Amino acid sequence: MRLLRNEALESGDARLGTRFWIFPQPPFIPGYEQPDRVWLPILRDEIGPGPSDALMYVVDPLSDKQPYGxxxxxxxxxxxxxxxxxxxxxxxxxxxxxSREFLSVHAYACVHFVLDIWQSYLGRPVRWFFDQTFPRLEIVAFVNWDNAQAGYGFLELGCSDTDGILRPYALNFDTIAHEVGHLILLSETGVPAIVSRAADFFPFSEAFSDAVSLISFLHFGSAIDRLLRRTRGNLLLYNELNRFAETSPEAQVRLATNFRRMSDVTGEVHDRALPFVGAIFDTIVELYHRELVARDCADSRLLDIDLRGLSQRDFDEFRAATAEAFQMKPLIFELALASARDTVGQALGASLRTLDPTTMRLDQAATAVIAAAQGGAAEVLEANFAWREIIGRR
Ligand SMILES: [Zn+2]
Structure with a gap:
């Protein structure tokens, strides 16, 4: 279990890695104005100026650069x-x-942070899908362009412009984690040979990348702590978890807590990804509830009723009971959430190598994630994918 990985290394000796600051959410989000200090598991003498290392390097163009294509x-x-x-x-x-240099340093730290988490889930290092051409990933810290993108050998970060206030995506962990998700997926499955209209590689890629962003965010000890304190342990409330793409350069805000099913969405890739992301989020929450019930921190009725159709009265009852238990045992709630997070992260990671990027459909991806799940998680995933109409009811 990798609970609170930042703090776990904090007291360690210098050989354990290198210290950076990361903002778990962009600093303009209230409550997230201060960054977290993290230790990246890379030795200080392995990091050159840029920063740069054997896997990646950052450039910050002096004048306007055209986006890659x-x-x-x-x-x-x-x-x-x-x-x-x-x-x-x-x-x-x-x-x-x-400082200006911080854009480069922060982008670099975020890419490493996410990569490290997903390499743990995959159980092996990620080999860039472009490494035959480019041995290292190029991270462009700032492009004057309202978008962010990852592609063949690069990850480049623009900025959003809200009423004249420029907000660089280099400071946006969600955006960077999402783009790293695209790179991880392509590196694990390979690049699709042809883009078939019947295949779902691109919707799955959006869903997977949103899940990478969500699950990676839950690796900040401070984020878990803040999230649970604010909701007093009740993740059914509106919270950070479903705000994770609010300034995303993608076409729309994608809510992890959406209630969309396949019959509600269009064929547009981000839209078509929504039910899959929703099933992942619901599974994390449900596994979290199971842990809480098993540890005597929540009412077992939480596991028996359909939470999507919860009455206000039931909701209020659960909220009161959870808040009381949270006050007594906050650490158990953190453990429960970390466990749910890792169970789903590992299932997602382990499913990738079994997918054929050229022909895959969302139901095949869902079936692969279910097959890769450990313990009782498979049945929870199966029920959630079925509710979303991604797979048939069995
Ligand atoms: Zn995307």
């Missing part, structure tokens, strides 16, 4: 700002979060 690929060969470097102790938490 089919006919425009890395490496970036224009003029760059001077690369960000570490402090005298060779850690990167000396870089001020308000």
């Amino acid at each position: 089919l006919d425009r690929l890395p490496p970036f060969d224009g003029a760059r700002r001077s690369p960000a470097g570490p402090g005298p102790d060779r850690h990167f938490d000396n870089v001020s979060p308000t």
Whole structure:
């Protein structure tokens, strides 16, 4: 179990890694103004200026750069700002979060943080799908463009413009984690040979990337803590978990707690991804409830009724009971959520290698995730995918 990985390493010795700051949510979100200090499991002498290492490097173009595309690929060969470097102790938490260099340092830290989590779930290192052409991923810290994208050899980050306020996606963990999700998926399944209208690779890719963003966010000890305190342990409330894409460059805000089924959505890839993301979110919440019930922290009726059709009265009762238990045993709630998170993360990770990117359909992806699930998680996933009409009822 990897609960509170940041703190777990905090007291460790210098050989364990390198310190960075990460904002678990963009700093303009109330409650998230302060970054978390994290230890990345990469040695200080393995990180060069940029930052850069054997897997990736960051560039910050000096003037406006055209976004990459089919006919425009890395490496970036224009003029760059001077690369960000570490402090005298060779850690990167000396870089001020308000400085320009911080964009590069933060983007780098987020990519590593997410990659490290998913390599744990996969049980092996991710090998970039483009490594025959480009040995390293190029991260472009800032492009004057309202989008973020990952592609063949690159991950580049633009900025949103809200009433003249520019908000770089380099400071947006959700956005970066989502894009890293696309890179992980392609690296595990390979690139689809042809883009078939009948296949679901792209909707699945959006769903998987949203799940990567959500599950990776739940690896910040401070985020779990804040989330549970604010909801007093009740994840049925509206909360951070379903705000995770609110400034996403993707076409629409995607809510992990949506109630959409396959018969409610269009063929547009982000829309078609929604029921799958919803099933993943519901499964995390349900496994969390199971843990709470098993540890005597919640009413066992939580497991028997359809939470989507909960009456206000039942909801209020559950909320009161959960809040009381949370006050007594907050640590048990953290453990329960971390366990639910990891069970779903491992099932998702283990399913990837069994998928054929060229022909796969969402029902095949769902079946692969169910097959890869451990313990009682399979039946919960199965029921949720069936409710979403992704698979038939069995
Ligand atoms: Zn996407």
